[in-house]
Amino acid sequence: xxxxxxxxxxxxxxxxxxxxxxxxxxxxxxxxxxxxxxxxxxxxxxxxxxxxxxxxxxxxxxxxxxxxxxxxxxxxxxxxxxxxxxxxxxxxxxxxxxxxxxxxxxxxxxxxxxxxxxxxxxxxxxxxxxxxxxxxxxxxxxxxxxxxxxxxxxxxxxxxxxxxxxxxxxxxxxxxxxxxxxxxxxxxxxxxxxxxxxxxxxxxxxxxxxxxxxxxxxxxxxxxxxxxxxxxxxxxxxxxxxxxxxxxxxxxxxxxxxxxxxxxxxxxxxxxxxxxxxxxxxxxxxxxxxxxxxxxxxxxxx
Amino acid sequence: xxxxxxxxxxxxxxxxxxxxxxxxxxxxxxxxxxxxxxxxxxxxxxxxxxxxxxxxxxxxxxxxxxxxxxxxxxxxxxxxxxxxxxxxxxxxxxxxxxxxxxxxxxxxxxxxxxxxxxxxxxxxxxxxxxxxxxxxxxxxxxxxxxxxxxxxxxxxxxxxxxxxxxxxxxxxxxxxxxxxxxxxxxxxxxxxxxxxxxxxxxxxxxxxxxxxxxxxxxxxxxxxxxxxxxxxxxxxxxxxxxxxxxxxxxxxxxxxxxxxxxxxxxxxxxxx
Numbered sequence: 041x042x043x044x045x046x047x048x049x050x051x052x053x054x055x056x057x058x059x060x061x062x063x064x065x066x067x068x069x070x071x072x073x074x075x076x077x078x079x080x081x082x083x084x085x086x087x088x089x090x091x092x093x094x095x096x097x098x099x100x101x102x103x104x105x106x107x108x109x110x111x112x113x114x115x116x117x118x119x120x121x122x123x124x125x126x127x128x129x130x131x132x133x134x135x136x137x138x139x140x141x142x143x144x145x146x147x148x149x150x151x152x153x154x155x156x157x158x159x160x161x162x163x164x165x166x167x168x169x170x171x172x173x174x175x176x177x178x179x180x181x182x183x184x185x186x187x188x189x190x191x192x193x194x195x196x197x198x199x200x201x202x203x204x205x206x207x208x209x210x211x212x213x214x215x216x217x218x219x220x221x222x223x224x225x226x227x228x229x230x231x232x233x234x235x236x237x238x239x240x241x242x243x244x245x246x247x248x249x250x251x252x253x254x255x256x257x258x259x260x261x262x263x264x265x266x267x268x269x270x271x272x273x274x275x276x277x278x279x280x281x282x283x284x285x286x287x288x289x290x291x292x293x294x295x296x297x298x299x300x301x302x303x304x305x306x307x308x309x310x311x312x313x314x315x316x317x318x319x320x321x322x323x324x325x326x327x328x329x330x331x332x333x334x335x336x337x338x339x340x341x342x
Numbered sequence: 343x344x345x346x347x348x349x350x351x352x353x354x355x356x357x358x359x360x361x362x363x364x365x366x367x368x369x370x371x372x373x374x375x376x377x378x379x380x381x382x383x384x385x386x387x388x389x390x391x392x393x394x395x396x397x398x399x400x401x402x403x404x405x406x407x408x409x410x411x412x413x414x415x416x417x418x419x420x421x422x423x424x425x426x427x428x429x430x431x432x433x434x435x436x437x438x439x440x441x442x443x444x445x446x447x448x449x450x451x452x453x454x455x456x457x458x459x460x461x462x463x464x465x466x467x468x469x470x471x472x473x474x475x476x477x478x479x480x481x482x483x484x485x486x487x488x489x490x491x492x493x494x495x496x497x498x499x500x501x502x503x504x505x506x507x508x509x510x511x512x513x514x515x516x517x518x519x520x521x522x523x524x525x526x527x528x529x530x531x532x533x534x535x536x537x538x539x540x541x542x543x544x545x546x547x548x549x550x551x552x553x554x555x556x557x558x559x560x561x562x563x564x565x566x567x568x569x570x571x572x573x574x575x576x577x578x579x580x581x582x583x584x585x586x587x588x589x590x591x592x593x594x595x596x597x598x599x600x601x602x603x604x605x606x607x608x609x610x611x612x613x614x
Contacts, residue, residue, distance in 0.1 A: 052439030059430035062486025070463035
C-alpha cells in the first residue's frame with residue numbers, strides 16, 4: 041500500500057520526464073541562456089566577455105544596419121498583415137457560399153500552404169526576374185497590346201521594388217491558411233441571425249457589416265495576433281529570393297540575427313537582437329490583448 | 343442571383359489561376375531546353391518536353407539523399423513529439439502532483455517566445471555536445487514541443503474523467519489509461535498534430551541550415567537552397583529541383599486534403 045501511494049505521488053513526474061527533459065534542455069535553459077548571452081561579447085572560440093547592456097545600446101542607438109533591418113521588418117509586417125487578413129476574409133466569405141465546385145477552389149487556395157517555402161521562393165525569384173520573368177513578359181505584352189509603353193522595374197534588383205515582391209510571395213503562400221481559419225469561424229455563426237436580419241429587411245452589405253464582421257471578430261483577433269507574430273519573424277522569403285539585398289533593402293530582423301550569429305560570430309549581439317525582436321512581438325501582442333474590448337465581440341458579452 | 347453566382351465564379355477562378363500560375367511556371371520551366379528558358383515571349387508548353395532535366399538535376403545534386411534525410415527527420419520528430427507531448431499532456435490533464443500548475447505555466451510562458459531567441463543557445467548546446475551535422479541535431483531539439491503538449495492537454499480535458507475512474511476501479515494503471523483510453527479517444531487531435539508537425543518539419547529551414555554543413559546531411563529545403571547557390575541561373579534545373587521537392591507533399595495533400603482542412607478547423611491552427 042505504501043509503495044502504491046508513493047507511486048501515485050510521483051507518477052506525474054514519470055509521465056512528464058521525457059518531455060520536460062527536452063523542454064528544459066532545448067527551450068527553458070536556452071531562453072535564460074540567450075538572455076544572459078545578450079550581455080556578453082562572444083565569438084564562440086574565445087571566452088565570453090561581460091559588457092553589460094552595451095550591445096542593446098549599440099543596436100538601438102548606434103547601428104544603422106539594425107535600424108535598416110528593423111524598418112524592413114516593420115515595412116514587411118504592416119505591408120502583408122492587413123492585406124493577408126482582408127484577402128483571406130473575402131476569400132472565406134466567397135467560399136462559404138453554396139456554389140458548385142467550392143471544394144476544388146478550397147483545395148487550390150490551400151495548395152501553397154503545403155508547398156515548401158524554399159521551392160516557392162525559387163519560383164517567385166524566377167517569376168520576378170527582370171529580363172525573362174513571366175511577370176514582366178506579361179506587362180510588356182500588355183503594353184504592346186494597349187499601345188502604351190510599360191517599363192516594369194527589375195523587381196529583385198531594385199531597392200524600391202524588391203520588398204513588395206517578397207510580400208507578394210508571402211501573401212501567395214499564406215492567404216490559404218488564414219482563409220481556412222476564417223471559414224471555420226464563418227461556419228460557427230448561427231444561421232438564425234441571418235434569417236432574423238432578412239426578416240427585418242437587411243441587405244447583403246448590412247448582414248456582412250452587422251452580423252458577419254462582429255461575429256467573426258474573435259477569429260479576426262486570433263488571425264491578426266498570429267499573423268503579426270509570424271510576420272515579425274520572416275526569414276526564408278527574403279533569404280532565398282533576394283539574399284536580403286539589394287543593399288540590405290530586404291534584410292529582416294531574423295536574417296540579421298542569423299548573420300550576426302553564424303556569419304560574423306557575434307553570438308551575444310545576435311542574442312540581444314533576438315530579445316529586441318521578442319520585445320516588439322510582446323508589445324504588439326499585449327496591445328492587442330489590452331485593447332481587444334474595443335472591437336472584439338464575444339458571445340458571452342451580448 | 344444567377345449573375346451574382348457567375349461573378350463570384352469569375353472572381354474565384356481568377357484567384358485560382360493566380361494561385362496555380364507559379365506551379366505551372368515551375369513545371370513548364372523544368373521541362374525546357376536551357377536555350378528556351380530565356381526567350382520572349384515565354385513559352386508555356388515546352389516543345390519538346392525535356393525530361394532529361396530531372397535526370398541532370400538528381401545527378402548534380404544528391405536529391406535522393408536530401409529526401410531520405412528529410413523523411414528521417416520529419417518522421418522522427420513527429421513520432422517523438424506526439425509521444426512525449428501526449429505523456430506530458432496526460433500528466434497535466436489527469437494526474438495530481440506537486441508543482442503541476444507551476445510547470446504548466448512555465449510551458450505556457452515559453453510558447454510566446456519566438457524561435458530566434460532560443461536559436462543561438464540551442465546551436466551552442468548542439469555544438470558543445472558535438473552533434474553538429476548529425477541526425478541528433480536535426481531531430482532532438484525540435485522533438486519536445488510546449489505547444490503540442492498544450493494542445494493535447496486541452497483535448498484530453500474534454501474527455502470525460504469518468505472513463506478513467508471506471509478503469510481505475512477495474513485496476514488499470516495510469517499508463518494503461520493513457521494508452522488504452524485517452525490515446526484512442528484522441529485520434530483526431532493526434533492526427534492533426536501529426537500532419538502539421540510533419541509538414542512543419544518537412545519544410546523547416548532555419549534550424550537544419552544552421553546545424554548541418556555537409557552535403558550528405560542536408561534536408562530537402564536546405565539542399566534546394568544550396569543548389570540555388572551553385573546553379574543560380576540554370577532555371578531549368580532549379581525548377582526541376584523545386585518540382586522534385588514539392589511534388590510528393592502536394593500529392594499527399596491532394597489525396598488527404600480533407601484531413602488538412604479539418605485539422606485546422608479543429609485546432610484553430612497548425613504548426614508552421
